[in-house]
Structure formats: C-alpha cells, structure tokens
Amino acid sequence: MTSQKVLMVAEKPSIAVSIASVLSRGQMSTRKGATDVHEFNAMFLGFRAQYKVTSVIGHVFSVDFPAAYQDRTATDPLDLFQAQVVKSAANPKAHIPRHLSQEARGCTHLVLWLDCDREGENICFEVIECSGFTMNSRNGRVYRARFSSISEKDILKAMDNLVEPNRNEALAVDARQEIDLKVGVAFTRFQTNYFQGKYGNLDARVISYGPCQTPTLGFCVQRYLQISTFKPEKFWTLHPYIFQNGHEVKLEWERQKLFDVNVGMMFQKLVLEDGILDVTEISEKQESKGRPVGLNTVNLLKVASSALGFGPQMAMQLAERLYTQGFISYPRTESTAYPSSFDFRGTLAALVNNPTTGSYAEKLLSEGFQKPRGGVDVGDHPPITPVKSAKEDMLGIDAWRLYQYVCQHFLGSVSPDCKYIRTRVEFTIGGESFHCTGQRTVVEGFTYIMPWLGISEKNLPQFMKGEKLEVSKVELYEGSTSAPDYLSESELISLMEKNGIGTDASIPVHINNICERNYVQVQPGRKLVPTALGISLIRGYQCIDPDLCLPDIRSFIEQQITLVAKGQVEHSRVVQHVLQQFKQKFIYFVQQVINFLIFLRHCDAQVDMARSFWHK
C-alpha cells in the first residue's frame, strides 16, 4: 500500500520548525527552499505518512488595481471605486507561490497551520490556491489545525481535532483589503493632484489619506488644537502650615481650587482668625500596587518610546533582532497572560548569568517566585520574555537597553506585589477641612527590579486624634492652569490601541507614515508636533466631513466586515455597501475642495486688482 503524503504549511518559518520538531520528536531532516522544508515519517489519521512541513512568510498575495488604473494622470480617482482588484504575489522575489505548488505535488493531504486569526484564515485560502488543492476534492483533503499556542500539548491537540478552514473569516479580510485599497488610493490621488503646489507651501511628494493613518494624525492635531486654544486661568488655594516634632507640614485644602481671589482672601482670614487646627481623623490603610502582567507588543512599544527614547519602528527592529538571535521570545503578541505550561523556573535559571539582573533572578529561584497575575490570552503567542542571558557587548547599547527592560519586566511579573501604608490626617480650622498624607513602603516587591515604579516615601510626624495645634502660617497660593503638552508617542499608541486603529504589527508603520509624509515631527521627549501640512489636512476634513479623520471610520469598516466573518451578510454586499458610502463622501469632499479652490482664485484676482489699482 502506498503511504500518504502530507504537506503542512505555517505562517512563518519559526512555527514550521516548532510543529515539525514536535510531530517528528526531533527526528526530521531539513532541506532548503524558498522557505525551509522539514521532512519525517509519522502516523496521520491512523495511516503511515510522509510529512513535509514548510511555511509562507506572511501574506502570499496582496491586492492592487489592474495595469489600466496604475497611471494616475490618466485615471479619474472616482472610477477606482468600481474598478476590478487583482491579487499578485506580495513579495515576488520570495517565489512563495511556486514553492507551494512544487511542494504540494503528489501530496494527498494539506494541513494548514496558519496563525489562528482572521488574517491567518485568509492566508489559508492563499495557500490552498497555490497548492492546487480544492476543498472537498476526492484525491486530496484540506485540513485546518487550530492551535492556541506552539506548545507540544497544543500542537498534538490540534492534530487530533483538525477542522476545515473558515471561508467567511477569509472573505472578511478580502473585503477589508478591497475597501482599504479603493478608499485610500482614491482620496490619496485626488488630494495629491489638487493640493500639491496649488497653494501655500504644502510641498510634499504625496498627500495621503488612509482609514488608519488619518485618524492617527487626527489624534496629534486634536491635541495641538487643544493647546493652541487654551486660555490659562488663575486659581487660588489655601495651605496652612504647622510645626510638629520639629517638622514643618504643609496641608491641602478640601476645596482644592478657587477661581476668585476675594473669596480666597476671605477664607484665609477665617482660618487665621481661628488659628487652631483640630485633628479630626487619622486613618492608616495598607495599599497594594500590583506586579505587571506579561509584556505584550503594544506595552513594549510604549515603554520603549517613553522610557528608552526608541520610536516604535526602531523598537520593533531591535526586538526582531533580539528574537532572531535567541535572546527574547517572539516579539509580536497581544497576550499578557502566560500559558499554563510556561517554564518560569527554566526562564529564571537562564537569566542567572546576567550582569545586572542575574542575582535577583537567583534570589527568586532560591526564595520562591510568585505566580503571575491574570492578564489576557488572545491565543496568538505568549508574552515577550527573555530566553537566555546576555552581556552588553554581545548586543550593542540600544538592543541591550531593550533586552534589559524585557528582563526587568519578566522578573517584575513573577515578583511579589508592592505593599505600602498610606496615612491620612484630617484637620478642621475656621470651619474648613484640610488634610495631609504620608506613605511608606512595607514590601518593596517588584519595584526592587523596576525601581522607577517604586512608591515615593513621604514621612509624617505623629499626630493624635483630638489634638489641637497652632497654625504657623496660612499661605494663599496663586497658581495658573496650564495647557496640556503635545501628544507623546506613547499616549498615541494607547489611543490607537483603545480605538482599534491598526494592529500590534501595523501601529509602528502608521506612526512612521505620518512622520515620513511630513504631517508630524518627533520632538525631544518623543512628543508629536503636527506640521502646517498636517494641521491643514485635519482642519480641512473637520470643515468638510469630520468623519474622515475620526477613529470611528475604522470601527465602521471593522464592524461591517465582521458581518462577513460571521456569515450574516454576503461578502460582495458588504463591500458594495461600504464603498457606496465612501464614494458619497468622496464626491462631497471633491466638490467642497474644488469650490474652495475657486474661491481662493477669486480672492487672488481681487487682490491683484487692488494691487494694480494702488500701484498706478
């Protein structure tokens, strides 16, 4: 009897290695190709089988317009909405389609090990197309492996529960690709044609629009507008002072702020006339600051920007290198919960040779470490953790600093919580209430290894309830409300994540885009300051159609394609419906812009007439 031949395809080479290692128990032979192919013999569905495990490198295809629409001077952007879209190799140099079709030859079964998300489901069908397999054919069968992590347990479990790939989820991605392409390119071509060199000094090669990049820019400009329209306001507050056991203590007012100096002076007089503070309440409460959950990509990017000064693009490049050199685990993950099978002891042991964090890792090993807090498991990859110890000269200064943070975060996540005692003393004087607070650390916990998160110690002298104290002075402090600062890159990342703009992998790309297109500039402290061009663009959308630069535009697309993913509405109906709406917006936008440009030309003509009149 001839044996079965099984082809397995993963989303990236490293996953193919993991799957082949588990299923062959390490007994595989690897041969080079467009991507490596791992071969071995094992049982498959009760029969002896020859296995080949290989991978793609992300998407095999990407969508674009046919050649006829590529010449932007010869095409009306409005026609793009009803144009055909064609798929072509995402990376022609990699020759992935040819690789898949060659390896599939003679195979009786195809098992798809793509990442278990919508994009992965879409890549499943790209692989099916290249391999020549068809769903439900007699001579070859197609299976989908659904795995929640790349552990031996989950891989074997997925093998015992093979399912079919989900066509609807794949179609939802097709819908998004077509909508993003048509909307983005139509607006971008129109804007570039009409704004470039037309007026002002908005000189730029391309003036782009996109349902992710434009709301991203919108966040930066929104903050800029808050700053530029901010009107500072004076305020007053009372601070009584006392001397207790040789310490001067400044008290805070329950009313916090007043915006009228006369009322402030009245209260100051009341307090001074009384002159005696009554201690009405003393409370001590133990508070806890929780250790961090596992590190995911977005949180790594935020820390890299705010604490290490690395932009997201650079942070990902450094992380990628640390990953391929085996120092940290896979750096693209949404999960913050460690899998149940995670080897904490092994990871700690791997760090004991680290010059700076090694002794702390050793201490956790000998004295015991904590089970990490919950977090979320999205089922993609485990949180980002160190894998082996390193020294600075092995990595270079930047990679070393990022690696150090990954170590500190991991160690922090298996350390005790930080415990501290908060003391609050309440006073009354002249009918007004004041208080002071102190705090002291009881258990340092994870803040030992992440000292910047530590509790700032504030000691208070002893007080007794019912005690009466003489006030030493009563300050009427005059302050001024201040404008917020420019949006920091790490705040922007938080806003994007919260509003569903981009993914962990694409957030750095969008931020990089708005910088490279000269819409914002990164200033010291990684603050994002919009340029004249960026401000003009967003103000333009705000005048014509504010939806265009709001994050809801992305949520709307996501929500519509989810109907496809769930099989509730047909793919083509959703695409038509969404494109129809964007086409209306596009037409209105074009009309308004053209009217405005006509108006400007009219103004110029008036100015010219006035000039020639006065210069006669």
Added chain:
DNA sequence: GCAAGGTC
C-alpha cells in the same frame, strides 16, 4: 506610487 495587513 498611492491603503492596511501579514512577516524578514
């Protein structure tokens, strides 16, 4: 050469 999403 314009979008956004994979991954390198």
